[in-house]
Structures are given as structure tokens and as C-alpha cells.
Amino acid sequence: xxxxxxxxxxxxxxxxxxxxxxxxxxxxxxxxxxxxxxxxxxxxxxxxxxxxxxxxxxxxxxxxxxxxxxxxxxxxxxxxxxxxxxxxxxxxxxxxxxxxxxxxxxxxxxxxxxxxxxxxxxxxxxxxxxxxxxxxxxxxxxxxxxxxxxxxxxxxxxxxxxxxxxxxxxxxxxxxxxxxxxxxxxxxxxxxxxxxxxxxxxxxxxxxxxxxxxxxxxxxxxxxxxxxxxxxxxxxxxxxxxxxxxxxxxxxxxxxxxxxxxxxxxxxxxxxxxxxxxxxxxxxxxxxxxxxxxxxxxxxxxxxxxxxxxxxxxxxxxxxxxxxxxxxxxxxxxxxxxxxxxxxxxxxxxxxxxxxxxxxxxxxxxxxxxxxxxxxxxxxxxxxxxxxxxxxxxxxxxxxxxxxxxxxxxxxxxxxxxxxxxxxxxxxxxxxxxxxxxx
Amino acid sequence: xxxxxxxxxxxxxxxxxxxxxxxxxxxxxxxxxxxxxxxxxxxxxxxxxxxxxxxxxxxxxxxxxxxxxxxxxxxxxxxxxxxxxxxxxxxxxxxxxxxxxxxxxxxxxxxxxxxxxxxxxxxxxxxxxxxxxxxxxxxxxxxxxxxxxxxxxxxxxxxxxxxxxxxxxxxxxxxxxxxxxxxxxxxxxxxxxxxxxxxxxxxxxxxxxxxxxxxxxxxxxxxxxxxxxxxxxxxxxxxxxxxxxxxxxxxxxxxxxxxxxxxxxxxxxxxxxxxxxxxxxxxxxxxxxxxxxxxxxxxxxxxxxxxxxxxxxxxxxxxxxxxxxxxxxxxxxxxxxxxxx
Numbered sequence: 150x151x152x153x154x155x156x157x158x159x160x161x162x163x164x165x166x167x168x169x170x171x172x173x174x175x176x177x178x179x180x181x182x183x184x185x186x187x188x189x190x191x192x193x194x195x196x197x198x199x200x201x202x203x204x205x206x207x208x209x210x211x212x213x214x215x216x217x218x219x220x221x222x223x224x225x226x227x228x229x230x231x232x233x234x235x236x237x238x239x240x241x242x243x244x245x246x247x248x249x250x251x252x253x254x255x256x257x258x259x260x261x262x263x264x265x266x267x268x269x270x271x272x273x274x275x276x277x278x279x280x281x282x283x284x285x286x287x288x289x290x291x292x293x294x295x296x297x298x299x300x301x302x303x304x305x306x307x308x309x310x311x312x313x314x315x316x317x318x319x320x321x322x323x324x325x326x327x328x329x330x331x332x333x334x335x336x337x338x339x340x341x342x343x344x345x346x347x348x349x350x351x352x353x354x355x356x357x358x359x360x361x362x363x364x365x366x367x368x369x370x371x372x373x374x375x376x377x378x379x380x381x382x383x384x385x386x387x388x389x390x391x392x393x394x395x396x397x398x399x400x401x402x403x404x405x406x407x408x409x410x411x412x413x414x415x416x417x418x419x420x421x422x423x424x425x426x427x428x429x430x431x432x433x434x435x436x437x438x439x440x441x442x443x444x445x446x447x448x449x450x451x452x453x454x455x456x457x458x459x460x461x462x463x464x465x466x467x468x469x470x471x472x473x474x475x476x477x478x479x480x481x482x483x484x485x486x487x488x489x490x491x492x493x494x495x496x497x498x499x500x501x502x503x504x505x506x507x508x509x510x511x512x513x514x515x516x517x518x519x520x521x522x523x524x525x526x527x528x529x530x531x532x533x534x535x536x537x538x539x540x541x542x543x544x545x546x547x548x549x550x551x552x553x554x555x556x557x558x559x560x561x562x563x564x565x566x567x568x569x570x571x572x573x574x575x576x577x578x579x580x581x582x583x584x585x586x587x588x
Numbered sequence: 589x590x591x592x593x594x595x596x597x598x599x600x601x602x603x604x605x606x607x608x609x610x611x612x613x614x615x616x617x618x619x620x621x622x623x624x625x626x627x628x629x630x631x632x633x634x635x636x637x638x639x640x641x642x643x644x645x646x647x648x649x650x651x652x653x654x655x656x657x658x659x660x661x662x663x664x665x666x667x668x669x670x671x672x673x674x675x676x677x678x679x680x681x682x683x684x685x686x687x688x689x690x691x692x693x694x695x696x697x698x699x700x701x702x703x704x705x706x707x708x709x710x711x712x713x714x715x716x717x718x719x720x721x722x723x724x725x726x727x728x729x730x731x732x733x734x735x736x737x738x739x740x741x742x743x744x745x746x747x748x749x750x751x752x753x754x755x756x757x758x759x760x761x762x763x764x765x766x767x768x769x770x771x772x773x774x775x776x777x778x779x780x781x782x783x784x785x786x787x788x789x790x791x792x793x794x795x796x797x798x799x800x801x802x803x804x805x806x807x808x809x810x811x812x813x814x815x816x817x818x819x820x821x822x823x824x825x826x827x828x829x830x831x832x833x834x835x836x837x838x839x840x841x842x843x844x845x846x847x848x849x850x851x852x853x854x855x856x857x858x859x860x861x862x863x864x865x866x867x868x869x870x871x872x873x874x875x876x877x878x879x880x881x882x883x884x885x886x887x888x889x890x891x892x893x894x895x896x897x898x899x900x901x902x903x904x905x906x907x908x909x910x911x912x913x914x915x916x917x918x919x920x921x922x923x924x925x926x927x928x929x
Contacts, residue, residue, distance in 0.1 A: 233662055236659075237662060257910055260638040264638045269913070
């Protein structure tokens, strides 16, 4: 029992920390690639400076995303050995393929990009950053297909006391995987867009490098606008998918207790902390939850009371995280639409710029909250309906896990501080000044 | 059959990983001893900078393949070696961060701090990988339930430590040779001199290890049954002699390639002796994890083999291209024109 709690905390800390860096890696690589492409196409040196400035921030972030990813792979073996043995046939192969098909590409070409400015042609150099961006996104697909399999296992048979692969194609193309991928990657792109806009806003407020940061801002704005709109629409379809595949998660997301048709949503609803009902339910909108889940007000939505207590996910955490994610998602649409309307006169809108500067942390919170919904809401299962988290943990000595957990928290805390401090420092410093005009 | 192919690939992946990351771990561990000034320190970072990242993915792939092809072995190996692996993990994280962050700021204490962290986080994994593999060769106390009945200190037995020292010395040597290629001027000479000095303990450790293996492990059984396997340790021994000869002649690349053959030969020597075991139990032969009882389903092995046959050659092709692209000596120009290293 002790090992279980310690291992869960450790995995939560490791994933949480890893995902502070991954979304920016995914999104910023594309933005840098766009900037560099503009340089290669137009020859305008300002775009080269942009690729270098944002690229530097990208690299500070990239290293940490990479090394903290190794932790996750190792932990399946060290802390979740029973899980590894039970599902390695399927889950392990997805991780192995990810490393071979995507991770190699990303890690090799990032070096070409860092060290290759003077050694290869601009075109080839630009190809390198596109390969990094492409490989990152490809990598995300394999990892998310693996996670989707934990959420919604398909294409397997139970044989030899474990889950064995029956249909590989089903595993990698199931709807759950596609939807999870699209949703996660869009969230990451929004984060990168807000990151670039926020830092640009900081400099625009100080009237520094106005042309440089206006251009940066606009590129990021269009990017973030497209994906913010997309995310809200697409997120709605996710709800339907969850309703069908993981009814107890959906019920926890809404803290919905009574199985009923015309299931309502409430304008104000607060679940109680003990996780067995709602403290406050004010102003119901009849049928709203049925529509949200099944697109039909008369559809029946199963409530938590119909699940045995040991089969329910932690309600409060799932409920709150879901609200944070959705609320912020809506806010991102508002902010990007507002920005689009005033895109030609950014400097005249210091209030907007100040808001965008302060908004940098919000997509981080939204991304982490999204994972809380997905992972906490999946409990008590590690693989939905197949294996409970409590049956998955390694038979190891709790002291070892306790020591490593403490070490992780201290060590990651310190690294996080250094990483964000460095990023903030370089972000504030702005781009390198143009080299003095020659001859 | 499929299991055996995957066992061979598994061994090759680890061998390639040690061959590649071995030199950058070694170079990092040599940093405080070889570099006399800031420029030389930065040369060492530049000498490994374009490569360490891609090299480390071989570890991730080796780990991933253990997970995918032999899930039970992965589960038992990683949970049994819990603390050792955590230490390696922390080191790899620190190393990556040291590589990326050191050059970002000027300050003395900032850079010195990262240099020390790089040293520790390069030397310790080299040692621990050796300890881990020697223990795998020897067998570890796992019972029939596949539960590990030892502690971190169980692993620090004489044979395990000998393996650790051998790996450390081998990686230091391999790294010194790499710096002998990539560095220029005095640092190059110092690195090559160091390699010559390191070669002596390396030879001694290698001989002692080969002899100790006879007494501590069961590895030679396969060699007695299939004499053709002797080609693997022969490769390591021939490489060990050749590398010194090339070093004497000043043929830096050849010397490094020969040393790569030592790393590959030594790893495969152990792996071939291990077969059909992946992780032998030292307390109950029935509890050993083998290619039969730990393997994934034939379908998974088949699909992965397809992916490996297509992707690994592609990976090798572009990694060779990158090595070729950055094969030059690190010059003052490289140091002046830098992106944070």
C-alpha cells in the first residue's frame, strides 16, 4: 500500500514536471520553423534573428523535456513492473517504436540545428528544424496512442496471463488515440502561441524592437487563434467519446450522481470533498449534460451512484481540473479573437498587451489540468477495465521509493527554478543586437 | 527463432549505446583532469555537443526494446535494480542539463558548478552501467515469484565492482581518444597521452575481468558449446591491441574505431554468454528470465522486427551523416561562433 501511494506520487510528479516542457517543445519548434522558413524565402535577416532568439528559448526548454522523458520510461519498469509485465507486449512496443521512428530524428537533427548555422546551407538548416518539429509531433502520436490504449484498450487478447497484441492497426488508429493526439497537440500549440505573444507583449509595452516583436506576435497570434478555436470544438467531441468509453470518468468530470434521462448541468455546482455527493447544486439546466455527452437531451447519463465506491475516480480533483481546463480554453478563444481584431494596432492597446503578458502561465495550467482529468479520471484503473492501478505496482522496498520520491521533488524543483529563471532572463534580454553594418 | 533474433538485436542495441555514449560519458568524466582553461573546457563541451543527445536515444531504444520484446525481463530487471537505475537516471538528467545550460551564462561559479556536475554525472553512470551488467552476467537474487531478494549493496559485490571499474576505464579511454580526434593543440596531445596511460590499467582490468568471469559466472558455458562465439571476445582483445598500436602511429580515428570494437566486443561477449538468459537468478535457476519465458507474443516481435529493419538503417544513415558533418577539429572559430555551448 505504501509503495503504491509513493509510486503514484512519484509518477504524478514526474509526469507533471515533464509536461511543463513538452508542450512548448512541440509548439515552439513549429513557430521557429515558420520564422526560419520566412528567412530562407525572403532573405530578410530579421526573421533569422527571430529564429535565433525564439530558438534559444526553445533550446533551454527542449533539454529538460528530453531528459525528464527518460524518467517516465524508466519508471514503468522500476515502479510499475507488474503493469510492464502485463501490458508490455502492446504498450512497450509503442514506446520502442516511438524511440526508433521519432525520437532519434528529433535528437539528431536538433544538434544539426544548434551547431549547423555556419556549416550547412540555410535551406538544409531550415529542413533540420522542420524535421525536429515533425519528429516531436510524431513522437507525441506514439506516446498518446500508448496512453489512449490505457484509457481504451483495443486490439488485444488475454493470453498467457497478460494482454497480448491481436491487431496492431487497431491499436494505433483507434479513435481514442486520434482524438487524444489532436487534443493534446492543439493544447501544446496554444501554449507556444501564448508564450511567444506574452514575451512579445512584454517588449512591445517597453517599445523595444517593435518591428521584431510585432511580427513575432502576429505569427503566434494566428497560430494560437486557429488552435484555440479548433480546441473548443474538438474538445466537445472528446466529451462524447469519454461518455461512451469511460462513463465513470464523465460522471466524475461533472460530479453527476444520479443516473437519469434529461441529465442536467448546474450553473453553480460544488462537489463535497469527501467525494460522495454535491455540496451545492444551483439552477439546473435540464438536459444540458445529456446533450453534452450524447447530443440528445433525452439520453440517459449514468451517475456515480451506480458505480461501486471502489470503481469511482476521485471526484473532486477530476471535477475541478475539468472546469479549469474548459474555462481557460474559452478564455483563450476570447483573448486570441480580441487580439486578431486589434492585430494592426497592438501598440495602441497596452491593456491587451499587459493581459497577454500575464496570460503566459495560463495555458500551462490548462495543459496540466487536462492531464489531471485524463489520468485522475481514469482511476482506479491503470488500464481501463483491465488492470487496477493497485495491482500494477512493483514489489519493491518502500524505503527506496520514498528516497527516490524525495530526491525527485527536490531535484526537479531546483531544475524547474533554474530552467524558468534562465528562460525569463533570456526572454527579457531580447534578441541579440544586429551586427554593425559592414563596409 | 524470433525470440533469438530479438535477443541478438537487444545485445546489439546495448553494444551500440555503450560504443556511442561511452565516449561522451568518458569525455565528461575527463573534463576536470584534461582541461586547463576555459577554452579547453568549452572545447570538450563542443567535442561532444552535437552527439550526446542522439547517442542517448540508443539507451532509450535499448530500454524500450527490452520493454517491448521482453516485458517480464524489463519489469524484473528495472524493479530489481531500482536504486542503481535511479542514480543513473538522475545523472543522465544532470548531464543533459549541464551540457545545455553551462554556456548560457558567464559567471565563474555558474560554469564551475556545472563542470563538476558534468564530471560526476558522467563518471557515475559509466561505473554503474558496468556494475549493473556484471551483476546481470553473474545473476541476481530473484525468487520464483520474480521478486528481488537483495538490496543496492547486494549489487556492489567484487565481480560487480570489477565490471564497474572496467566500464569506467574503458569509457575514459574511449573518451580520451575522442578528444584526441576532436580537440586541437595541447588539449589533443594531453588527451592522447592520457589515453596511452589509461590503456595499461584497461588491459589489466580486461584480463582480470575475463578470468574472474570464469569463476563468477556461467558465461563460458556457451563458448564451450559453440566455439564460433569466441570471435566476440577475440574482437575485443584484438581491438584492445590494435587501438594502442594505432595510437602509437598517431592514427586517431583508427584508434577510436578499434576502441569501439573493444566496447562492442566486450558487451557482446557478455550477452552471447548470457543466452538464453536475459536475467539469470542466482538463487533458483527456475526463476531465471529467459528469451522464452520473458518474450512478447510472436505478433509483437514480428511487427517490431519490421519496424526495426526499416527504421534502424535510416537512423544509422542520418547519424553517420551527422558524425561526418561534425567530424572536424573544434577550432577557436567554433568556440567564437556558438549557440550556447
